[in-house]
Structure formats: structure tokens, C-alpha cells
Amino acid sequence: MAVYFQKREVVVPGQLLAEGRYRSSFGTWMDEGGKIYSTLVGLAELRGNTVKVVALEGVYIPREGDLVIGTITIVAGNNWKVDIDSPYLASLHANNALRRPYADDISQYMDIGDVIAAEIIAYDRGTGPFLGMKGRGLRKLTDGMILEISPAKIPRVIGRRGSMINMIKDQTGIQTMVGQNGRIWIRAPTNEILQLAIKAFKMIETQAHTSKLTDRVRQMLEEGMAEIQGKEPPSKDAVDEEEPSEPEPVEESADASTSLEVEEPAKRMEVEAEVEVVEDDAGPVAEEKSEEANETEESDTKDDEEVKEK
Amino acid sequence: MGDFSAEVISHIDRNYIADILSKGERVDGRQFGEYRPLEIEPSPVAAKAEGSAIVRLGGTSVVAGVKVLTGEPYPDTPDEGVVMVTAELAPIASPLFELGPPKEDAIELARVVDRGVRESESVDVHKLCIEPGKKVYMIFCDIYTLEYDGNLIDASSIAANAALLGTKYPEQKLEDGKLVETGKMLELPLKNMAIEHTVSKIGSHLVIDPHLKEEMVQDCRLTMAIDQNDNFTAMQKGGGKGPMSLEMIDNAMGMALESTKEIRELIRESMKDAE
Amino acid sequence: MSPEQKPDSLMTAEGLRFDGRRPDEMRPIQMEVGVLKTADGSASIRQGKTYILAAVYGPRELHPRHLTLNDRAYLRVVYRMATFSVPDRKRPAPSRREREISMVIANALQPALFLEEFPKAVVDVFIQVIQADGGTRCAAINAASLALADAGIPMKSLVPSVAVGKAEGTLIVDLGDEEDKYGQGDVPMAILPNTNELTLLQQDGSFTREELVEAIEMGVNACRYLHELQKDALKRAYSKRATEEDDDEEDEEYDDDLETDLGEADIMEDE
Numbered sequence: 001m002a003v004y005f006q007k008r009e010v011v012v013p014g015q016l017l018a019e020g021r022y023r024s025s026f027g028t029w030m031d032e033g034g035k036i037y038s039t040l041v042g043l044a045e046l047r048g049n050t051v052k053v054v055a056l057e058g059v060y061i062p063r064e065g066d067l068v069i070g071t072i073t074i075v076a077g078n079n080w081k082v083d084i085d086s087p088y089l090a091s092l093h094a095n096n097a098l099r100r101p102y103a104d105d106i107s108q109y110m111d112i113g114d115v116i117a118a119e120i121i122a123y124d125r126g127t128g129p130f131l132g133m134k135g136r137g138l139r140k141l142t143d144g145m146i147l148e149i150s151p152a153k154i155p156r157v158i159g160r161r162g163s164m165i166n167m168i169k170d171q172t173g174i175q176t177m178v179g180q181n182g183r184i185w186i187r188a189p190t191n192e193i194l195q196l197a198i199k200a201f202k203m204i205e206t207q208a209h210t211s212k213l214t215d216r217v218r219q220m221l222e223e224g225m226a227e228i229q230g231k232e233p234p235s236k237d238a239v240d241e242e243e244p245s246e247p248e249p250v251e252e253s254a255d256a257s258t259s260l261e262v263e264e265p266a267k268r269m270e271v272e273a274e275v276e277v278v279e280d281d282a283g284p285v286a287e288e289k290s291e292e293a294n295e296t297e298e299s300d301t302k303d304d305e306e307v308k309e310k
Numbered sequence: 311m312g313d314f315s316a317e318v319i320s321h322i323d324r325n326y327i328a329d330i331l332s333k334g335e336r337v338d339g340r341q342f343g344e345y346r347p348l349e350i351e352p353s354p355v356a357a358k359a360e361g362s363a364i365v366r367l368g369g370t371s372v373v374a375g376v377k378v379l380t381g382e383p384y385p386d387t388p389d390e391g392v393v394m395v396t397a398e399l400a401p402i403a404s405p406l407f408e409l410g411p412p413k414e415d416a417i418e419l420a421r422v423v424d425r426g427v428r429e430s431e432s433v434d435v436h437k438l439c440i441e442p443g444k445k446v447y448m449i450f451c452d453i454y455t456l457e458y459d460g461n462l463i464d465a466s467s468i469a470a471n472a473a474l475l476g477t478k479y480p481e482q483k484l485e486d487g488k489l490v491e492t493g494k495m496l497e498l499p500l501k502n503m504a505i506e507h508t509v510s511k512i513g514s515h516l517v518i519d520p521h522l523k524e525e526m527v528q529d530c531r532l533t534m535a536i537d538q539n540d541n542f543t544a545m546q547k548g549g550g551k552g553p554m555s556l557e558m559i560d561n562a563m564g565m566a567l568e569s570t571k572e573i574r575e576l577i578r579e580s581m582k583d584a585e
Numbered sequence: 586m587s588p589e590q591k592p593d594s595l596m597t598a599e600g601l602r603f604d605g606r607r608p609d610e611m612r613p614i615q616m617e618v619g620v621l622k623t624a625d626g627s628a629s630i631r632q633g634k635t636y637i638l639a640a641v642y643g644p645r646e647l648h649p650r651h652l653t654l655n656d657r658a659y660l661r662v663v664y665r666m667a668t669f670s671v672p673d674r675k676r677p678a679p680s681r682r683e684r685e686i687s688m689v690i691a692n693a694l695q696p697a698l699f700l701e702e703f704p705k706a707v708v709d710v711f712i713q714v715i716q717a718d719g720g721t722r723c724a725a726i727n728a729a730s731l732a733l734a735d736a737g738i739p740m741k742s743l744v745p746s747v748a749v750g751k752a753e754g755t756l757i758v759d760l761g762d763e764e765d766k767y768g769q770g771d772v773p774m775a776i777l778p779n780t781n782e783l784t785l786l787q788q789d790g791s792f793t794r795e796e797l798v799e800a801i802e803m804g805v806n807a808c809r810y811l812h813e814l815q816k817d818a819l820k821r822a823y824s825k826r827a828t829e830e831d832d833d834e835e836d837e838e839y840d841d842d843l844e845t846d847l848g849e850a851d852i853m854e855d856e
Contacts, residue, residue: 010820012815012816013740013741014743031779037779039741040734040739041734041735041737041819055737057736058737058738059625059644059645071318073318087703087705088646088705114320115321125704126704141322142321142322142325143322143325143326144322144326146320146322146326152737195339209823354636354716355716357634358670358671358716358717358718359669359670359716369622373667375667375715376669377669377674379674398677400711401642401711402638402712403621403640404623405623405645452667456638457621457622457623457624459622459623
């Protein structure tokens, strides 16, 4: 019985991590003699007697329930084919996106080049991935911009129970949805703030494996915002004026930690988007389904909280 | 490169870039007439190539290498050496580049850069003659794309010029029908230096040195070779089917003229360090 | 640059090689990870005057589709030499030699990769030789395996590779161009360091059975050294910022729970 790595150690493929009665998990392999090696560059971790390696790089591999941001590349019959920046093109069937009845030509709802926020509803190695757009906040994205970062860094962008992303929203006032596939949708009141937010996300991407990152990003953003506001003294008003039509929800981010949905990182990004689910008339929504999604979400949340209380 | 009509460009990217340009800004914070940071690494292939340079223009990088060979002149130009520039869009450089024989894009890149060098008569081909009608020097400048983040033409043109400028090769002479080295090292007989400058038209805006996202949404581009006397020696409109007015072309020429001197000086300065 | 001269002798009277190395001494080697930003993973290697870049894209969708494998990802390796990387200008079109070496490199890397995690997809490995001064296929394998790790492709281990040759009866490690051209033989190999098993073995020239066994042993030792360099290059690339940023922190206790953050999603999967 021995463990050959230190807490937070960057390990490389083939590195011996442990031997004896340990269990091999994600990012590791075990030889016949029970020795456990890393398969990835990443951070080695021991939980109980399970050894795993948290990846620091790698493409996005779909997982059911993930929120992803994709671009429609093909419209074929009742299906859209969607590039989600993974090895596999995703399929979105009209039944999983539109309220019935819908027109034969589904390209009038969403066409090639449109960008969507969707959920992975099914995936295994043989088939899929299949997408759905009936959950809360899932919709066509029409404005703002998409930033692409390494999908392996997305958990860090979200932070524990959304701590990082909420902090960024608090500091900058941007709206954002974070796709597990490494695509981040951002809508910012001004280009300066947008550039600052991008800088924050890039900082997280390059420093994902360092500690006290939230503090450093916060500090960078505070300084950045102070500079922006210092440059244009009436900037607070200016920011508000930029967005008169959005009765939107800075407060949601502000007290996100007390809100119910925020607990699970993968899901929590939908929170501010739900406001405008029905954006255009063909808005892909269906109530029943979204209810359902919600319930699972909340039950996850409860479990999580119970654990926390212990 | 530059004509992405076959790629799916997301509407969000398109709108975002157009929107930001209409506010007088660029996605990466540059001025419309501003190049990305330019870095030239002299002679990375010093042991095998007679001249070489790696050029990094923002996120785009290319390597150019020069081979000096000898051969027979073309019958119609018996006292002239040969200069040829080629370029390859290797799949190493971008997920957008595919394996297989060169596509139109690669051929256009090579031809535009080649014309920039040849039309300006950068190399004095008469001085590349060893023995008229029998032996001349043949200069091959081959360019490989390493990272593609837009505007390969300008990066390649800068790399080609830098590599040619740094080229040194052994002098040869014909003795009893055989080539022998004299022991002297020569530099290429350069009498001019033309640099390519590319301006993208996006909507009603013109931006110089487009990065990939700008290139993807551009209506078209105009590439201009400008020599050291500020004369235009080659032009190519491409990268899309959008038309351009005379006024726009004139403005594009102005933008190119504003950058050309600084870039030419940086090339000279960087290759001086090669010594 | 100028046409290469054949050295009078590849070995000196003192038993050193013509460039001053001992028989088992490698050339200076520099490896760097993450050198090409457009690629999913990348690495460069300078081994003597040999200079090679490797980039990995994928796993990604495979075109053309008829190459698709249903149970694993297709590993596609393309080894190319720049026209100016060799003393005479190489023709731009891919040569038979380049195609063969591409295949040999794929075979050397494949046993180390868990390609079954990505059925139907392709993992592309592109290798560009910028300057060739002997041992390019081995150097390419060293760099390619780093690029694969950098791309996050799961693998049993990195794959180090080296060539052992023979000059004037002496076995020598890591051949330079002249030793390659004018020596008596060449045995390129690659290993899985966990077991010392060979994943690449080629030979040309003339060796006795005993010489070959000894050559392979020398090569395996050299590979173990190269493996240390590879691990170091990878750790350097990934730990750099961590150490830079942490200079001012004595963080036995850090409130920002890194492992929890990064691991959360995966833990859920485990359970």
C-alpha cells in the first residue's frame, strides 16, 4: 500500500500513482500487478481509496445533462446537426426543440449558422449525442458573443457551486451562459467590459490549476472595473442606459448563493437566461419538459445540501 | 484562406464582429489600420537552409526557408537565374486545413507571395548567372504555415523577404564544365523589397491584417505589394466575392502605405541580428 | 548548408565520436510543450541540429468516413519534411519514405494510446521536420507523444525513442546525420517505459546477434533518459504558472478548493 503523489501534484501519463488496495478511476489505468498509473496530464487526487486524475486538457466528450453551446451546420428533414466542438456532431430532433405542430421546413425556426444553448439528452459510445432544447433557458442565442476555451477548464470557470462565475457576473454585470463544451456566451453592456470579462475567462483558463484563483480574478476585475469607471465618470448611468430593454437580473447573480437552482455547476448557468426563454415566436419551449428538468435539478440540489450540512 | 463560403460561420460571430466594428473598435482592441505584434526569428534552419526565418504575426506563424541550387537557365533567359516562392497550408497549422494535394487557397497564397517578390524584382536575377546559357543559381523559397490565425499572405511575405535577406551561399564557378566552390560566401543580390499588405473589407469597414475571425466574416480582401519606393508592384482582390469601390481601394492603399515602412525596417533589423 | 563532407573517420583514436561525444552520449536535447496555439496539443524537439514540430488535432470527426473504426479512434500520423530541411531541396510532394515513416510512427505510438475511448473519431498527429540532422523519426516520436499528452489523449505512458547505430565497430547512441549516412548501421527503436517493451524496431546495416541485443539494451537505457526529459518538459509546461503564481503564498491551507472545483463533475460520474 503506497501512494506516490502529493496533493495537487501535476502528474503525466504513465506516472505511477499508487499500488496496493486502491481503486483506479478517471484518468488512470491499473496494470496486472495492481499498480495505478496516470493516463493524462492532470492533477492527481485521492478520495477514500480511489485514485483519479483531473484532466487539464482534452476535447469535450458529451455527457447526459450537460449544457452545451453549439452551431447548426446542417438542416436535414426534422433534424438539425449541431457542431458542439466534440468529436461527434450532435443531432437535435425538432420534437425535442419545437412545440407541435411545427412547419415541415424547420429551417424557418433555426437555420445553418444559428447558435443554440442546448442540453445533451442522450449519449453513449455507439450513438448520439442527441440534444434537447426544452429545458429552462435553452434557446437560440442571437446577440452577444461566444468565447471558446478549453473544455477541461470549464468546471473552474464555474467554480464550486458557481462561486467563480457569480463573482465575475457581480463584478462586471455581464450576462453569460457557460457550456460544458468550452463555449461561453457573453453579453456585456460595453465592449470595454466585454474585453475585461474575456480577460477574466482567459486568466482562469491559463491558471486553472493554481490556487486562490477566485481572489486573483476578483482583484483583476475590481481594478479593471475601477479603471473603466474612472475613465468615464458617469459610467454607471451609461451602463444602465445601454440596456434599457433588459429588466434583467443583476440581483439574481448577486444573491445566487441563496437561490435554489444554483448548486450544480453544470446547470446553474441557466439561471439568468430563463427570463427570456420565449424570445422569438418560434421559441423552442415546452412546459412539461422544462418542469421535469427543474425537478431533477432541485433534487440534486437538495442532496448536495444535505451532504454539506453533515 | 480567406474565402470561407464553404464553412459555417456562426451568426453570432458575424453580428458581433460587425457590431463592434460599427463602434469603431476591433475584437482584439486594435485600431483599424494597426497590425498585430510582429516577431521575426532569424535563421532557425541555419544548418541546412541557406536562409530562413520564422515569422509570428499575432497568432499566425509561418516558417520560410531558402535553398540555393544550381541549374541550367531557361532557354529564353539564358543569363538569368531563377527565383521561385512556394507555400503550403499544412494541416498542422489549423483544423480548417485538410490533408491532400494543395487546394486553390494554397495555390493562391503561393502565387500572391511569389508575385510580390518577383514583380518588384527584389532579386536581381542577372546577378544569379554563373555562365550564360549554362549554369545559373536557382533560388527556392518555400513557406510552411505553422499556426493559422488569419492573414497568411502578409506573414508569408514577411517571412519570404526575411529569409531571402538573410540568405548566404557559397559562390561557384564553372571550371572545365564542372561547378566548383570558390570559397567565397555570397549574399543574394537584392535590389528591392516588396511587402504584401492585406486589408479586409467587412461591411463598410476596412481593417488591415485581419485575424481569423475577421477573415471568416469578410466580404473580400485586397492584398497589395508595396516596394521600398512606395510603389505598388502587385495586387490581388480575393477572399470572398464582395465588391469594392474605388474609394475603398484608395483607402486600403492608404492604410497599407502607412504600415509598410515600419514592417520593412523590422525585417531589416531582425535579420541584422542573425549575424 | 554547404554540401556535407564525409568525415575522415567517425571515431577518434581515443574512442570518441567525430563530434566529440562518447559512444553512449546523446546530443543536446530540448523539448517544449504547447508551442502551437492552433493545435489541440503540440510540442517541439531540438535534438542536435534536428528540429521538429508535432501537432495533435482531435479526437475529432473523421473524414473520409470509410476509414472509420467502430471500436476505437483512428490514429492518423503524417510525417512531412520541409523542402529546406535537408542539404538538397526535397521535392514538395510526399515521398514514399515520408509515408513509410508516418506509418512506422503510428505503430510506435498506438500501443500507448487508449483509442477505444473515442470510437469512430480520428486523432491526427502532424509532424513537420523543420531541420533534419539524423534521427528524425525517433525525435518525431518523442515530440508526438508529448503533443498527444498535451492534447489530453489518454495514454498508458509517454513513448521515448532513439536510434542506436554502429560506427567502425563501436555501438553508438543517437546518430547524427554523418553517422547515419556513413556508419555501418542503424537501429531505431521506441519503448513503453513501464515495461521496457519495444513499440518500434527497425534495423539496417550489418550487426551480429550479440551486437543487436547490446544495441537494444543501449537504446532502452537511452530511452529511459529521454523519458525523464519528456516528463520534465510536460511538467514544466503545466506547472510553470503554478509556481510563478504561488511564490508569495505559503499555502499549506488554501481556502480555494482546487481539487473540488475541477473534480466535481467527474466525481459525479464515478458514483
